[in-house]
Amino acid sequence: MFKRLSKLLIIVFIAVICFVPSAWAFCGFYVSKADAKLYNKASQVVIARDGKRTVLTMANDYQGDVKDFALVVPVPVVLKADQVRVGESKIIERLDAFSAPRLVEYFDEDPCETNYFNDSLRSAQAPAPTAQESVSRRRSDRSLGVTIEAKFTVGEYDIVVLNAKESNGLVTWLNINGYKIPKGAKQLLQPYIRQKMKFFVAKVNLAEFDKSGYEFLRPLTMAFESPKFILPIRLGMINSTNEQDLLVYILSPKGQAELTNYRTVNIPSDADVPLFVKDEFGSFYKSMFQNSYTKENKKVAFLEYAWNMGSCDPCSAEPLNPEELRKAGVFWLDSSVNSNVFLTRLHVRYSRDKFPEDLMFQETANNQFFQGRYVLHHPFNGEAKCDAGKQYQRSLPRRFEQESQTLAKLTGWKIQDIRRRNNVPVSSSIPWWRRFWF
Template sequence: SMSNNYKGPTEDFAMVVPVPVVLQEEQVKTLPPGVFDKIDALSAPRLVEYWEKDPCAPDYAERRRLGSAKGGARPSAAPKRKADEDYGVTVEAQFTVGEYTVVILSAKEATGLDQWLRDNKYQIPAGADAALAPYIQEGMKFFVAKVDIEKVKRDAEGTVVLSPLRFDFESPELRLPVRLGLLNANGKQDLIVYTLHPSSRFEVANYPNVFIPTNIEVLDEVRERFGSFYTALFDKTLALSDGKAIVTEYSWQAGKCDPCPVPPLQDSDLFTLGGDVLIGGGRGPAQLAVPGAPGRPPRPMRRRRPSGPFFGSGSSWVLTRLHTRYSKDTLSEDLVFKPAPPVVGGRARWDGTSMENPGEVKRDGQNNFQGRYIIRHYWEGPVACDDPRWDRWGGPGGQGKPGNKASAATGLGSAKRTPIALEKIVRSKLDSHGLPGLPIPGKGKRK
């Protein structure tokens, strides 16, 4: 499934995606516009806020807890086959889905395919033949789409909103073609990849993998510019790997979250994103090889063939979010993905304290990793006891349990960059990023 941002006249839109097989109409679908918005909000970096309790107040909540623990254009006529053959191009399939007019092409050589696309009024950038050539040599096919102007939808500002596309096929590797996207890139561009798998998180096999620093305490002012803060932290993380790394931002069971900016994925979401094909009795062979744990061979997963739709169980599936910001100088190869061991990081205990140190990522038996950033309001009132108990957190004013609401930094794929001095707003010490940390308010009276 893919969602693209496009700026420019709708009639100039053209999408060319290499695919390993000839796709038929039933394998290509448009998705509801908001399907990626939910995944974005669920997996996005989140900001939480805690207030320190009176260090001299009895902790009734802890007592209760311990007590209980004890118990486009219109479609035109298809070109004549003889003309296609003159280019070395074959139209393998053609159909319409949503606002897209789609053709599936195979080609003998890149120059002919480039010229065929231009002569058939596809607006492609200069130099496309050089980018197409490696895919043709591998025997790849090409998913090519135009947009029907009369079918597109526009937002409140009149901007064209293209439907997300989903197409399914079987392949021995999980690979994302990115080289063609560099041809019309105006500077650096963001790429956010989500994977859903019954048991594994994923990382890339052919580029460095890094984790976004998490469980980082920040100053109160970050609340008003959380997105700008995060993009600065992300850019710094990427720069430490010369801009060539893929950053893991999230890896968690899709049906759970803690804290939850939005409700977790439901079985119906899994169905929309391809669960109907994978486990719902879609077309294809009865068995599908599912990658196993690292070091183990793939295990076959038998497709169920119920009489009606089967949505699967999304609660145990793992949602992974990978993010990079790239140019032709930093990302010259397609991304190849592989399953990776489960990790944890960015978690909190029941009382609002962090389970892992700032920036810490650990191997574990399950995936519980997220980008979590914390605003703490330290106790500044009187200390009227001989044995104060610090570092107990609650909601506003220190009352009740720590809130489970979180603000998510969404829309990072198109976020604007603004200068941020991280060393002035990050309270946690983070040696990997050269951040010395900032003092805790009232530290002199805290023991």
């Protein structure tokens, strides 16, 4: 699909006071997040969708000489210059930071003073070729079964939109015209040709790229109307034998977006884990995701976040403001209020044998909130001389063991190693036998 799609250390955090008015009032102090940077080459796509209208943004995480860059995306309609623009990488980073799975922490209060509950499109027209060149090229293109439906330059990208009758001719045309297409493309292009889809093809205009002053390629955003709510992923498998990570951020005025042709499951969440996870949350989350992925037979998409953009609890980043949402493709905003923008974050780890079809979505009216959230509970470390305090201290070993068991189950890590590391600060008020417990 996309030759590789891209991959504020979060600023501050607010102590939230909660009265738990509903099941989704999580509260706690935000500590860390599991964002796209955890994965070496995580593709990221933003889809803003309302009815048949779609704004699709793809982040290019291309590594290599930009002159060799080639992006081929099947699209349902012919795109014109005013339907394509260069996006901002920062907007995708903001969506990632806002929706990333998060680690939060609580601090137990003095059990002698409280009731303790142990709840486990700016565009420029490309220069026209000479008349003689145009006639010669059109004849060659027709012989290959390829028609150029549109041709233009946007920012640092030269873009053509192609119609093709068969994959051999399309691959030949791409190679003749300087697009480096990897082996195996013919087989994966043919299904799109049968569906009468067009091909959005981009390469870098080196002169424009040098003038832009940007070190990396910027995202490309395209807007179109189609009853098909799909994301082509098969072309992304051409030159990779390994599994690939894809993060999809879907923005809708209605509610959650769902896959219709693959099963979607919630990532394990709301788990109490040992305190040492704070120093290695990234390693924890990667192990947990891989473990969950393996248990699901590698055939599911994981829901990592679903929330209305007007709020968050706890916040791993500030919600995007209306101007940022418009840059992300949200075209239905008519005020300064973000409450009619619902964000769904799906994490797909895919390979050719486990995901043989493109991703097909549907909008729903499901407004249920969800987030990947993992909790640290710091034990009270002061004097606790009352009966409730003594009972609290006696309950801690059982709590630590439960945290250890939970971590082992989530990650597949060895329980003996977890127990050895799951220590707590020793206070003079803690009984001697607890000081040697692990």
